[in-house]
Amino acid sequence: MKQSLVVAFMLALAAVPAAGAQEEHAAGPLTVEGGLMIWTLVVFGLLLLILRKFAWPAILGAVEAREQALERQLAEAEQNRVESARLLEEHKQLVTDARSQAHGIVVEARQHADKERAVALEKTKQEQGELLARARREIAGERDRAIADLRREAVDLSLAAASKLIGERLGSETDRKVVLDYLATLDTGR
Template sequence: MEDLLKPDYGVMILTVCNFLLLVYLLKKFAWKGIIGALEKRERQIADDKKQAQEARESAEQLKRELDEKLAQIADEAAKKMAEAVRVGETQRDQILAAAKEQSERLAEQAKAQIEAEKNQALAEVRGEIARTAVLAAEKVIRQQISEASAQEAVNRVLEEVKAK
């Protein structure tokens, strides 16, 4: 067990020689390739970061443009909606005015028609009264009767007119 704790200088020298030989071989054949690959990877990462930043900026610019266009579209839609409401109100007012005018015209026509019918009815009544008076006078003359019987004949004729 004591032999395990004592250093073996031969093995130690061989290990150091192997390590130095390994460092020399790595430096001669692999070090440039490893360093080149690491530098290439570092450049690739830097380029990727730069492209990602540019893409982010481009996306933010596109988002700002789209937000502006959306705001413009919303403004245009609001303007068109207000215009449509205004046109609708104008048309409603025109329709109401036309309807009012037409109703007034119809009322005037109805009044004129009623007046004409009233005048016609009055003319008919006047004509009937005149005919009745003539008939009564004719009956009175034909009968040549007394005033009481004439009055009775007139009353009969008036009742006949009322009955019609």
């Protein structure tokens, strides 16, 4: 309200010399009028005082508030830039760590697979060796049984042939022992 009155008063003061200037203006555009100049300086001085008392503090306050707001925004922007740079670096580190872990897991899985394959291969070789050894033992056992059966048959046939030739019955245990001992000496002589 007070400001409105001051502005109205200033306009009224400015209008008075302007009305007088229109009447005297006919004298020439380059003429200097002292009264008009004094009133213009008085109005300008009063306007300056009013502006200094009422408008400038508000304008300066607004400018300072704007300056502080800009400084605050710049500080926040700098903090955000620093924070985003830190987060970016942290993200890069996490990605690098994740890649490193993934590579480690792949390498470990390959090593584990190679180890398992080697164990399975060794186990297969061992089982194959055991099967081969068992087959050889079984073959040797079967061969020994076949040889023993063949000897028994040979002894029986020899005794039967000898008893027919001699004409008496050979087949006692001592006769068998004699023939078996003879065949054993033939085996060792080979």
